[in-house]
Amino acid sequence: xxxxxxxxxxxxxxxxxxxxxxxxxxxxxxxxxxxxxxxxxxxxxxxxxxxxxxxxxxxxxxxxxxxxxxxxxxxxxxxxxxxxxxxxxxxxxxxxxxxxxxxxxxxxxxxxxxxxxxxxxxxxxxxxxxxxxxxxxxxxxxxxxxxxxxxxxxxxxxxxxxxxxxxxxxxxxxxxxxxxxxxxxxxxxxxxxxxxxxxxxxxxxxxxxxxxxxxxxxxxxxxxxxxxxxxxxxxxxxxxxxxxxxxxxxxxxxxxxxxxxxxxxxxxxxxxxxxxxxxxxxxxxxxxxxxxxxxxxxxxxxxx
Amino acid sequence: xxxxxxxxxxxxxxxxxxxxxxxxxxxxxxxxxxxxxxxxxxxxxxxxxxxxxxxxxxxxxxxxxxxxxxxxxxxxxxxxxxxxxxxxxxxxxxxxxxxxxxxxxxxxxxxxxxxxxxxxxxxxxxxxxxxxxxxxxxxxxxxxxxxxxxxxxxxxxxxxxxxxxxxxxxxxxxxxxxxxxxxxxxxxxxxxxxxxxxxxxxxxxxxxxxxxxxxxxxxxxxxxxxxxxxxxxxxxxxxxxxxxxxxxxxxxxxxxxxxxxxxxxxxxxxxxxxxxxxxxxxxxxxxxxxxxxxxxxxxxxxxx
Numbered sequence: 082x083x084x085x086x087x088x089x090x091x092x093x094x095x096x097x098x099x100x101x102x103x104x105x106x107x108x109x110x111x112x113x114x115x116x117x118x119x120x121x122x123x124x125x126x127x128x129x130x131x132x133x134x135x136x137x138x139x140x141x142x143x144x145x146x147x148x149x150x151x152x153x154x155x156x157x158x159x160x161x162x163x164x165x166x167x168x169x170x171x172x173x174x175x176x177x178x179x180x181x182x183x184x185x186x187x188x189x190x191x192x193x194x195x196x197x198x199x200x201x202x203x204x205x206x207x208x209x210x211x212x213x214x215x216x217x218x219x220x221x222x223x224x225x226x227x228x229x230x231x232x233x234x235x236x237x238x239x240x241x242x243x244x245x246x247x248x249x250x251x252x253x254x255x256x257x258x259x260x261x262x263x264x265x266x267x268x269x270x271x272x273x274x275x276x277x278x279x280x281x282x283x284x285x286x287x288x289x290x291x292x293x294x295x296x297x298x299x300x301x302x303x304x305x306x307x308x309x310x311x312x313x314x315x316x317x318x319x320x321x322x323x324x325x326x327x328x329x330x331x332x333x334x335x336x337x338x339x340x341x342x343x344x345x346x347x348x349x350x351x352x353x354x355x356x357x358x359x360x361x362x363x364x365x366x367x368x369x370x371x372x373x374x375x376x377x378x379x380x381x382x383x384x385x
Numbered sequence: 386x387x388x389x390x391x392x393x394x395x396x397x398x399x400x401x402x403x404x405x406x407x408x409x410x411x412x413x414x415x416x417x418x419x420x421x422x423x424x425x426x427x428x429x430x431x432x433x434x435x436x437x438x439x440x441x442x443x444x445x446x447x448x449x450x451x452x453x454x455x456x457x458x459x460x461x462x463x464x465x466x467x468x469x470x471x472x473x474x475x476x477x478x479x480x481x482x483x484x485x486x487x488x489x490x491x492x493x494x495x496x497x498x499x500x501x502x503x504x505x506x507x508x509x510x511x512x513x514x515x516x517x518x519x520x521x522x523x524x525x526x527x528x529x530x531x532x533x534x535x536x537x538x539x540x541x542x543x544x545x546x547x548x549x550x551x552x553x554x555x556x557x558x559x560x561x562x563x564x565x566x567x568x569x570x571x572x573x574x575x576x577x578x579x580x581x582x583x584x585x586x587x588x589x590x591x592x593x594x595x596x597x598x599x600x601x602x603x604x605x606x607x608x609x610x611x612x613x614x615x616x617x618x619x620x621x622x623x624x625x626x627x628x629x630x631x632x633x634x635x636x637x638x639x640x641x642x643x644x645x646x647x648x649x650x651x652x653x654x655x656x657x658x659x660x661x662x663x664x665x666x667x668x669x670x671x672x673x674x675x676x677x678x679x680x681x682x683x684x685x686x687x688x689x
Contacts, residue, residue, distance in 0.1 A: 216610070216612070218614070218615060220615070235613070236609075238611075278597075278601050278607075278611075279598060279602065279608055279611040280612070280615065282594070282598070283594060283615055284615065285655055286619060287615075288655070288671050290590050291674035291676075291677035292651045292670065292673060292674045293586065293644070293647050293648045293651050294583060295676060295677060296647060297644065297647050303579040303582075303583065304583055304680050305540075305680065305683060306579070307542075307579045307582075308583050308584070308681075309520045309522060309539070309584060310521075310522070310523070311522060311584065311591075311621075312584055314618045314619070314622070315590060315618070315621075316677055317618050318618070319671075320678035320681065321615075323671035323675065326668075327664050327671065330667055331659070331664045334659050334662060337659055338659060339601075341655070341656040343597050343600060344597045345652055345656070348645060348648065351592070351645070352642060352645040352646075355642060356638065358638060360631050360632065360634075363631045364627040364628065364630075365627075366596065367625070367627035367631065369596060369599070370595035370599070371595075371624055371627065372599060373620055373623045374524075376605060376609065376612070377612075377617055377621065
């Protein structure tokens with residue numbers, strides 16, 4: 082049983098003073114470390130890093146109190162958070178669940194959820210795992226990219242909550258609430274479908290826009306001269322980490338393929354209308370697209 | 386002859402106290418009015434507005450001292466700036482050049498340049514016209530979208546400068562310098578080619594991303610829940626004005642068609658690699674795309 086369980090059951094306890102292990106101290110893990118230490122949820126943070134330089138940076142930046150080998154870090158954390166690429170996480174999670182005792186909780190932060198949930202579906206310690214995805218990030222990478230308000234007022238999605246134990250789920254929820262995040266619950270496949278359509282597709286549109294401009298603009302000076310804030314905003318995600326995104330696209334290939342088909346269909350339609358000089362139809366399509374502004378305004382106002 | 390000409394010839398005069406007519410008091414015209422009044426380049430600003438409500442807003446916001454009918458406004462301006470859609474500008478410019486005297490200068494702010502330059506190529510007052518394009522904007526529209534630092538440290542492109550008179554060109558250059566803009570000179574077709582590749586394509590990628598997400602996400606709540614700052618940034622331009630952009634796409638159709646072909650080619654290649662689970666190749670493409678980050682950093686640092 083968890084040491085905070087009796088208090089959580091009674092009501093609105095804010096958990097403080099946890100021993101938290103974070104595997105991967107990059108943008109997500111590092112930002113989480115900063116925020117959980119600042120709000121008191123964690124008083125001791127143990128980091129795990131494959132990349133030695135990142136481990137040293139995380140210590141210098143005060144993200145972790147110590148960086149330990151994986152097994153030792155797993156044994157010491159009351160809450161173990163996995164913040165590495167989704168393929169590495171899917172491989173590591175069963176091994177962690179093999180090692181933990183019943184008072185430990187494991188949570189991952191990956192952008193795809195069906196793959197990782199399926200590999201531990203029948204694990205005897207499945208109830209100790211909470212599948213999560215905080216909808217937060219920037220195009221930057223590594224411990225130096227960590228920022229303490231990355232998660233503030235953002236959405237945290239929890240998948241297959243019925244497969245997590247009651248206590249483990251409550252602990253994960255308290256962690257996200259301590260960051261002032263809004264909790265949303267979904268089935269794993271449902272999450273992956275919507276993530277493909279909304280988040281993953283916009284990353285590919287940006288990566289390929291970057292490839293296109295680098296391909297057809299041979300003289301970079303022209304990019305400097307013609308690029309306004311609009312270009313910068315649209316192509317910003319093309320700076321994102323290939324190591325993190327290639328496994329996401331691989332695990333979410335099926336839904337992404339549908340999303341890309343639809344995107345290419347609209348681009349082809351738009352191009353045909355431009356080629357045939359159908360200005361009014363082009364204008365009408367843009368008027369339809371404008372409707373996304375209403376949704377963006379809702380997001381900016383924090384109504385989501 | 387211009388009243389400032391002798392001083393400009395002698396050196397570094399900063400022009401002050403001009404009578405400026407601005408046709409179209411939206412995002413671009415309104416922002417220009419604000420900035421030119423603030424820095425003293427203009428002391429009296431005459432506005433022209435087709436949209437009565439926008440005319441009233443412009444007066445309330447202090448963008449213009451008076452809003453006058455077109456002919457009267459043309460007769461009064463020492464400097465006449467056209468900041469309306471590129472099709473309306475192309476129609477209006479020859480009529481303005483018919484009416485002006487030799488001490489007046491006309492400049493347009495349109496995002497395409499070959500079309501407008503061609504209609505006045507042989508006009509007897511061609512030398513009184515300066516073809517310009519400030520690389521600045523936001524996704525917002527109308528007088529209320531005007532912001533006084535929109536042009537600060539941005540690029541102003543001047544096309545076919547050899548066809549403008551020496552004095553008229555110097556006056557236009559002083560206007561842009563008064564806004565701390567960097568001047569770049571191009572042929573009109575060259576401008577349109579690079580604008581298609583860098584600026585116009587990113588608008589279409591964003592408009593069609595908006596259409597795609599609205600098309601496949603039937604439940605808006607999913608967009609709210611899954612949309613992070615990355616989605617918002619990539620789709621931001623989909624809020625842009627259809628009335629302004631449809632004529633730009635029409636006038637730049639040829640180069641845009643090439644740009645869209647290349648974009649669709651890269652998207653199709655990316656999709657094939659995802660479909661066939663070629664993770665390493667996907668990762669390699671993203672690494673290529675990352676290179677755009679180096680260019681974006683240059684833009685943010687104002688090195689352009």
